[in-house]
Amino acid sequence: MAPRREAGLLVLLLVLPLASAGLSGYFGTKSRYEEVNPHLVSDPLSLGPAAGGSLPSSCTPLQLRAVLRHGTRYPTAGQIRRLGELHARLLRRAAGAAACPAAAALADWPMWYEESLDGRLAPQGRRDMEQLARRMAARFPALFAARRRLALASSSKHRCLQSGAAFRRGLGPTLDFGGDEVEVEVNDSLMRFFDHCAKFVALVEENDAAMCQVNAFKEGPEMKKVLEKVASALCLPVEELNADLVQVAFLTCSYELAIKNVTSPWCSLFSEEDAKVLEYLNDLKQYWKRGYGYDINSRSSCILFQDIFQHLDKAVEESKSSKPISSPLIVQVGHAETLQPLLALMGYFKDDEPLLADNYARHAQRKFRSGRIVPYAANLVFVLYHCDHVNASQEEYQVQLLLNEKPLSFHHSNETTSTYTGLKDYYKDILENCHFKEECQLPKVNITAVDEL
Numbered sequence: 001m002a003p004r005r006e007a008g009l010l011v012l013l014l015v016l017p018l019a020s021a022g023l024s025g026y027f028g029t030k031s032r033y034e035e036v037n038p039h040l041v042s043d044p045l046s047l048g049p050a051a052g053g054s055l056p057s058s059c060t061p062l063q064l065r066a067v068l069r070h071g072t073r074y075p076t077a078g079q080i081r082r083l084g085e086l087h088a089r090l091l092r093r094a095a096g097a098a099a100c101p102a103a104a105a106l107a108d109w110p111m112w113y114e115e116s117l118d119g120r121l122a123p124q125g126r127r128d129m130e131q132l133a134r135r136m137a138a139r140f141p142a143l144f145a146a147r148r149r150l151a152l153a154s155s156s157k158h159r160c161l162q163s164g165a166a167f168r169r170g171l172g173p174t175l176d177f178g179g180d181e182v183e184v185e186v187n188d189s190l191m192r193f194f195d196h197c198a199k200f201v202a203l204v205e206e207n208d209a210a211m212c213q214v215n216a217f218k219e220g221p222e223m224k225k226v227l228e229k230v231a232s233a234l235c236l237p238v239e240e241l242n243a244d245l246v247q248v249a250f251l252t253c254s255y256e257l258a259i260k261n262v263t264s265p266w267c268s269l270f271s272e273e274d275a276k277v278l279e280y281l282n283d284l285k286q287y288w289k290r291g292y293g294y295d296i297n298s299r300s301s302c303i304l305f306q307d308i309f310q311h312l313d314k315a316v317e318e319s320k321s322s323k324p325i326s327s328p329l330i331v332q333v334g335h336a337e338t339l340q341p342l343l344a345l346m347g348y349f350k351d352d353e354p355l356l357a358d359n360y361a362r363h364a365q366r367k368f369r370s371g372r373i374v375p376y377a378a379n380l381v382f383v384l385y386h387c388d389h390v391n392a393s394q395e396e397y398q399v400q401l402l403l404n405e406k407p408l409s410f411h412h413s414n415e416t417t418s419t420y421t422g423l424k425d426y427y428k429d430i431l432e433n434c435h436f437k438e439e440c441q442l443p444k445v446n447i448t449a450v451d452e453l
Contacts, residue, residue, distance in 0.1 A: 022271075022272030022275065023253060023254075023267055023270060023272065023275045024254075024257060025275075025371070026272070026275035026276055026278065026279035026371065027251070027253075027254035027257075027258075027275075027279070027282075027371055028279050028282030028283060028286070028369075028370045028371045029282060029286065029336045029370045029371065029374055029375070030251055030254040030255065030258065030282075030371075030376075031254070031258075031371035031372075031375035031376065032072070032257065032258045032375060032376060033072075033128055033132075033375050033376050033377040033378070033404070035371060035372075035375055036371075036372055036375055036404045036406075037404065037405060037406075040131075044127075044131045045131060045134055045135060045138070046135075047135060047138060047139055047405075048405065048406075055385055055387070055398060055400065055417055056387060056389075058387055058388040058389045058390075059385040059386065059387040059388075059398060060142065060385060060386050060387075061140055061142055061143050061383055061384070061385050062315050062316075062319055062325050062328065062384045062385060062386050062397075063143075063311065063312060063315040063325055063327065063328055063329075063330070063382075063383070063384040064136075064140055064143050064328070064329055064330070064331075064381060064382070064383050064384075065308050065311060065312070065330045065332075065381070065382040065383075065384075066136070066330070066331045066332065066379055066380070066381045066382075067304070067308075067332050067334060067338065067339060067342065067379070067380045067381075068129075068132070068163065068167070068331065068332065068333045068334070068377065068378070068379045069333075069334065069335060069336050069338070069339055069374055069375075069376065069377060069378040069379070070121060070125060070129075070157070070159040070160045070162075070163040070333055070334075070335065070376070070377070071121055071122070071124065071125025071126060071127070071128030071129045071159075071163050071166065071376055071377045072121070072122045072124040072125040072128055072258045072259060072376045072377070073119050073120060073121055073122055073125055073159045073376070074113070074117035074118070074119060074120050074121075074122055074255070074259065075113060075117070075119070075251070075252075075255055076118055076119040077115040077117075077118040077119075079248055079251065080113045080114065080115050080117065080118075081115065082244060082245060082248040083111070083113060083248050083249075083252055084111060084113075085245070086245050086248060086249060087106070087107070087109070087111045089236065089240065090103045090106050090107040090234065091107045093107070093234070093235060093236065094107035094108075100234065100235035102233045102234055102235075102268070102269070103233075103234045103235050103236070105265060106234070106265055106266065109264075109265050109266070113255075119157070119158075119159060120158055120159055120162075121158070121159040121162040121163060121166075122258075122259045124258065124259055124260075124261070125159065125162070125163060125166070125376065125377075126162065126163075126166040126169075127166075128163075128166075128376060128377040129163045129164075129166035129167045129170060129377065130166050130167070130169055130170030131170065132167065132170065132377055132379065133166075133167045133168070133169075133170030133171050134170050134171070134172075135405065136381075137170075137171055139405075140383070143328055143329055144171065144329065148328050148329055149326070149327065149328060149329065150168070150171075150329045150331065151185075151327050151329065151330045151331070152164050152167070152168060152183070152184045152185065152331050152332075152333075153184065153185040153186070153187040153190070153191065153330075153331070153332040153333070154184050154185070154186060154187070154191060154332065154333040154334075155186070155187070155188055155191035155192045155333065155334050155335060155338070156186045156188050156192070157192075157335070160191065160333040160334060160335070161184055161186070161333075163333045164184040164331070164333045165184060167331060167333070168184075184333075187332070189303065190303065190304050190307055190332065190334075191304075191332060191333070191334035191335070191338050192334065192335070192337075192338070193300055193301055193303050193304055193338075193341075193436070194290075194300055194301075194337055194338075194341070196440070197296065197300040197436070197439070197440035198440055198441065198442045199296050199300075199439070199440045199441060199442050199443075200296045200297065200300050200440065202442055203294070203296065203442075204288075204289060204294055204296060204297065205289070210288065210289070210293075210294065211285065211288060211289070213284055213288055213293075213355070213356050213357045214281070214284045214285050214288060214357075216357035216358075217280070217281055217284055217357040217360070218242075218243035218244075218281065219243075220357055220358070220360075222277045222280075222360050223243050223246075223277060223281065225277075226246060226270075226274045226277050226278065227241055227242070227243065227246055229274065230246050230249065230269050230270075230274075233269055234269070243281065246278070247278060247281065247282075249266050249269055249270075250266070250269075250270055250274075250275070250278045252264060252266040253266045253267035253269075253270065258376060276364075277360070279369070279371065280355075280360050280363065282370060282371075283355060283366075283368060283369060283370050284355050284357070286336075286340060286368075286370040286374075287354070287355040287368055288355075290336070290337050290340040290341050290344070291340055291341070291344045291349075291368060292344055292350055292354065292368070293354070293355075296439065296440070297341050297344060298341045298342075298344035298345040299345070299434060299439045300341060300436070300439060300440055301338075301341040301342045301344075301345050302345060302430055302434035302435075302436060302439065303436040304338070304342055305342060305345055305346070305427075305430060305431075305434075306430075306431060306434070308382060309424065309427075309431055311327055311330060312382065312384050312399075312420065314326070314327070315327070315328075315384055316384070316397050316420065319386050319397070336370070336374040336378065339373075339374050339378055339380055340370065340373065340374050342380065343373060343380065343403075345430065346411075346427070347411055348373075348403075348408070349367040349368045349369075349373055350367065350368070351363065351366050351367050351368055355368060373403070375404070378403075378404055379402075379403070379404060379405065380401070380402070380403055381401070381402040381403075381405075382399060382400075382401060383399065383400045383401075383402070384397065384398075384399055384420065385397065385398045385399070385400070394419050394420075394421045394422070395419055397419065397420035397421070398417050398418065398419055398420060399417070399418050399419075399420050399423050400416065400417055401416075410423065410426070411426065412425075412426040
């Protein structure tokens with residue numbers, strides 16, 4: 001290695017600990033699960049601090065319904081291509097006469113990502129799922145007892161199928177779920193409902209105009225400042241960079257941390273303030289494509305929401321008839337795009353004003369932070385309980401909701417437990433009046449996305 005490059009690499013290595021210290025909380029949907037549960041860094045099987053709002057000891061869990069996001073994954077082929085393009089530019093720059101330590105050092109970074117990795121589950125992703133399964137079984141031992149039936153479903157994506165298999169492995173051979181190889185059912189109609197919703201696909205997914213706020217922020221003053229700073233560090237003309245390439249560099253920092261648990265040289269390009277800007281860019285996309293930006297984003301998830309309640313209803317009926325619960329454990333593996341719309345449908349993490357290209361500063365304390373809501377291995381868990389010795393009949397069946405293993409307060413009560421009847425009453429309109437087929441039907445008249453959405 002040339003002395004100039006050695007010096008550049010030394011500069012980067014010296015600033016890496018400082019550069020990475022403040023970044024990991026801002027990686028959005030590419031965040032490690034440990035960012036929301038820091039106690040897992042030292043003990044991956046810890047159940048964490050005791051949660052408040054516990055149910056009376058006379059309550060017994062009847063059914064657990066978990067919707068999981070797959071574990072840590074590799075970048076997609078598109079992201080890998082863009083990273084290769086940026087890396088190639090740095091190689092050309094490093095070959096030139098002008099000394100540029102940062103560009104030279106990053107040019108020497110081994111570009112090990114291959115397009116064939118295309119979003120596949122990383123070894124860390126398997127560990128995410130195995131450890132989550134073990135913690136879940138420790139938290140609900142009565143439900144995960146031997147000879148209990150486990151219904152395991154997944155989206156058709158390889159990373160989700162592998163996550164489902166890893167979750168099953170995490171439960172170990174001591175739990176008899178009908179053999180070690182529990183079949184993972186592919187169910188895209190529930191785990192990838194967004195693909196089956198024509199209105200969402202046409203007016204949001206494939207409509208550039210729907211992402212106008214995201215595109216405006218890419219050209220706005222906050223991103224321009226980050227772009228200029230990164231271009232300067234890499235000794236590149238600012239015209240050679242754009243928001244997408246800078247985001248790829250930032251996400252490479254996130255991938256190296258999540259996949260390999262290392263601080264990547266790419267992290268040195270960014271300060272914590274830069275990270276906040278890039279997190280907002282990620283959150284804007286999530287907000288307008290999967291969150292509150294358009295009603296269809298969340299309304300398309302009602303097929304999954306209603307399915308959850310149909311199974312809870314069945315468990316209540318079986319319990320009332322003194323029958324064994326036919327589906328005590330239902331675990332489904334999907335995507336951030338599965339969970340985010342569902343949580344929006346339920347009204348969680350909604351800010352008073354929408355996320356827009358021009359209100360970044362006002363959203364410094366926003367509720368809608370995708371990295372806190374749907375990191376890798378994110379999980380939303382409904383637990384139905386039967387309670388004895390209650391004062392009123394409606395208290396006999398109660399529900400707890402956990403997001404990323406922490407109790408989530410219900411909107412209608414501000415409590416972490418709810419009567420089942422109270423919860424159904426609160427969501428009555430969605431349960432009775434949200435019909436997937438009608439919601440997702442494209443308007444017959446050819447109108448613009450803005451008019452319809």
